[in-house]
Amino acid sequence: MHRLRVLILKEWEELAKIKMVIYGALFLPLLMGGLAGFMVWQGQGLPPEAQAALFNTALMYFLILPVMIPVTLAVYSIVGEKEQGTLEPLLATPLTDWELFVGKAVVAVLPSVGLTWTVFALFLAAAHVMLGGIPSGVLTLPWLLSITVLSPLLAVFGVLVSMLVSSRTSDPRAAYQFSGLAVVPTLVPLIVYSVQMTAVNLLLVILEGGILVLLNAVLLFLAVRLFRREEILTRWK
Amino acid sequence: MIRTEGLTRRFGDRLAVDGLTLEVREGEILGLLGPNGAGKTTTVRMLACLLAPTGGRAWVGGHEVGKEASAIRSTVGILTESPGFYKRLTLERNMRYFAELYGVPDPRSAVQRYLERLGLWDRRTDAVATLSKGLRQRLALARALVHEPKVLFLDEPTAGLDPESARDVRRFIAELADERRTILLCTHNLTEAEELCNRIAVLRTRLIALDRPAALKRRMSGSRVTVELGNPRPEFARDLGLPCVRAAELAGPTLQVEVADPERDVPALVRRLVELGAEIRAVARDERSLEDVYLELVGGNDAPA
Incomplete structure (x- = not known):
């Protein structure tokens, strides 16, 4: 745990000094939050059912956010070490593969979830002001669970896929591109919601949560198993 | 302190290190000489548990390579060929990070000790990006030492440095040997090898020669x-x-x-x-220089000495 904490604190300190990463991480939540707010703002004066429908659609942005924010951070996690030439000294320390992966994942997941929740809270406050209150029947238990439980799980999924790609590709540009594609499967439940193939309900949220927990466990296991110190050292130029 | 028995590493069809058998005693500086691609860095990486051997066995500080990786990593300090740093962070922060990862009990004083020893304490709050190559190399040495390793692997420690910086680094390596640290020094600089090393191993995938510099010169003279x-x-x-x-x-x-x-x-x-x-x-x-000896050894002779 000590080494994990050391790694996480150093990573955040370093990321905080990279302006592009800060701006990149802030841009998306502000954009999505703004779009969600704009949708709700358009619903002013509409019947409550129509307002609720717009509100529901706006809420989906907050499930996309935690997947998309951490991709850049996560891809940079391994590729960045290699690019700076710090990976070999780092791998020469007693840090285990698990500590390296979990540490790097936490570094990307926590800010993403934190930003998502912050923007979500700001959105709710803005909606309250614009509509004079939140439409009844919108902020249900399934939706609140989606935001509080599914968001972190989706963030972990996005991060693990990105890191898996990051550690298996030899070219940083390829890592970014593949990681972007890897996010696509996480959007499936959102598509299901948005085309109203089914309504958001507790069973569905629990089912998705369960699947994500399993997927994340498998991905973490795979990421550590497939992380080859020597391939990274000898193949990456 | 370091022992290898038939240590071998293949990359696909390519043999990088072939049956290396040698022993480095405590407090000794062993120079690893050889042309590019001779297997010097691969040997160091195997001994530092960064690469797994595909054959043979090795022990570092009494721990077997491949079986006690964590113990070996705590025992050794490594200066890589192109040492990288977190350039946006300060010298002190870079050092403290590695000290903490190695579990140094009092990281701050360990960092201060080595930054002072390497003449970098006054620059401790500067970002690494502002350092010259020579100062970065000194910082890399400080990083390799911050956890007080008994064994040091130094891969081309003076490569690309100006003569003054190279001399400073060589002086520091000599001081380390006085502290009874065991050092494996990979270098292309034959003067440096002759000046610093107790013994020299000439490698070209296989071990071609292993002896004291004077004995090597005598043998080939x-x-x-x-x-x-x-x-x-x-x-x-x-x-x-x-x-x-x-x-x-x-x-x-x-x-x-x-x-x-x-x-x-x-x-x-x-x-x-x-x-x-x-x-x-x-x-x-008619005494030959180490350079003559080296060139003759790597140029033609394939038989291990």
């Missing part, structure tokens, strides 16, 4: 002795009459004598020349 004379006369070459002399030739004031074993035969040769009335001004053995 010729059997010719050059005598500078104040009164050169033909009989000095003709009438030597010593069984150890194979040939003698006078060219101007210089007498070139081929003997069986220069170290043993030079005193007898000098005595005989004095008996013949020669005024000897200088005697020199």
Whole structure:
């Protein structure tokens, strides 16, 4: 745990000094939050059912956010070490593969979830002001669970896929591109919601949560198993 | 402190290190010499548990490579060929990060100790990006030492440095040897190897030679002795009459004598020349430089010594 904490604190300190990463991480939540707010703002004066429908659609942005924010951070996690030439000294320390992966994942997941929740809270406050209150029947238990439980799980999924790609590709540009594609499967439940193939309900949220927990466990296991110190050292130029 | 037995590493069809067997004693500096691609870095990486051997066995500080990786990583310090840093972070933060990862009990004082030793304490709050290459190399040495390793792997520690920085680094390495640290030094710089190393291993995938620098030079040196004379006369070459002399030739004031074993035969040769009335001004053995020896070893000889 000590080494994990050391790694996480150093990573955040370093990321905080990279302006592009800060701006990149802030841009998306502000954009999505703004779009969600704009949708709700358009619903002013509409019947409550129509307002609720717009509100529901706006809420989906907050499930996309935690997947998309951490991709850049996560891809940079391994590729960045290699690019700076710090990976070999780092791998020469007693840090285990698990500590390296979990540490790097936490570094990307926590800010993403934190930003998502912050923007979500700001959105709710803005909606309250614009509509004079939140439409009844919108902020249900399934939706609140989606935001509080599914968001972190989706963030972990996005991060693990990105890191898996990051550690298996030899070219940083390829890592970014593949990681972007890897996010696509996480959007499936959102598509299901948005085309109203089914309504958001507790069973569905629990089912998705369960699947994500399993997927994340498998991905973490795979990421550590497939992380080859020597391939990274000898193949990456 | 370091022992390898038939240590081997393959990358697909390519053999990078072939059956390396050697031993490095505590407090010894062993120089690993060899051309690019000879397997020096691969050897270091195997011993530092960064690469797994595909054959043979090795022990570092009593721990077996491949079985006790964590213990070995805590025991060794490594200076990589191109040492990287978190350039946006300060020198002190970079050092403290590694000290903490190695579990140093008091990271702050360990960092201060080595930054001061390497003359970097005044720059501790600067970002690494602002350092020159020479200062970065010093910082890399400080990082390799911050957890007080007994064994150090130094891969090209003076490569690309200006002569002054290189001299500083060499002085520091010599100090480390005085502290009884065991050092494996990979270098292309033969003067550096001769100056610092107790023994030299010449590697070209296989171990070609392993000996003290002086012994290597002696082994490869010729059997010719050059005598500078104040009164050169033909009989000095003709009438030597010593069984150890194979040939003698006078060219101007210089007498070139081929003997069986220069170290043993030079005193007898000098005595005989004095008996013949020669005024000897200088005697020199035809000693080869380490560079000559190295080039001959890596250039043709495939047989391990």
